[in-house]
């Protein structure tokens with residue numbers, strides 16, 4: 001029987017479901033990297049719904065509510081669109097270099113297994129808007145910092161950063177400074 005401090009909430013149930021659908025793959029994409037793959041989670045209807053609920057719950061309410069979601073290529077697109085729909089707001093796709101026809105700004109960065117450049121589409125973020133950044137994994141934080149700088153460079157505010165999985169050993173949270181970071185699980 002549950003006692004008051006062992007009551008399972010709906011969020012706990014969602015979290016258990018999410019955790020059970022993650023898989024880690026050794027030596028991908030390069031030797032020595034333990035890669036966290038969310039494919040099975042995204043492919044599972046209940047898993048995707050639980051993930052969306054949990055990520056949306058980390059968005060602020062009232063005056064702290066997000067005006068828009070920013071999804072980071074590529075896996076952040078899938079989660080970002082789902083979270084935006086749940087919150088009733090739109091979604092901005094921050095893309096890898098060379099995919100957008102009209103670019104507001106770009107940032108290059110390093111991550112666990114290489115380097116990349118992110119670009120923000122022109123004329124979609126308005127100054128003063130509160131953006132919720134969504135992606136799957138927070139590792140070194142290079143990707144998230146670049147995305148935050150693009151949002152902030154457009155005059156918008158990073159309301160929060162929401163990710164499914166954090167890899168604390170790689171130090172991403174510290175690189176994000178004072179920006180509010182919410183991750184569902186750590187490995």
Ligand SMILES: O=P(O)(O)OC[C@H]1O[C@H](OP(=O)(O)OP(=O)(O)O)[C@H](O)[C@@H]1O
Nearest residue numbers: 073074075111112138139140141142143
């Ligand atoms: O915290 P970091 O060290 O920056 O790593 C996290 C990023 O790495 C992965 O994306 P990846 O660049 O592999 O791109 P993809 O989603 O296009 O596969 C992941 O989806 C995050 O965006």
Ligand SMILES: Nc1ncnc2[nH]cnc12
Nearest residue numbers: 034035036037112137139
């Ligand atoms: N180990 C990892 N697994 C999945 N995505 C990542 N992005 C950066 N590092 C990662």
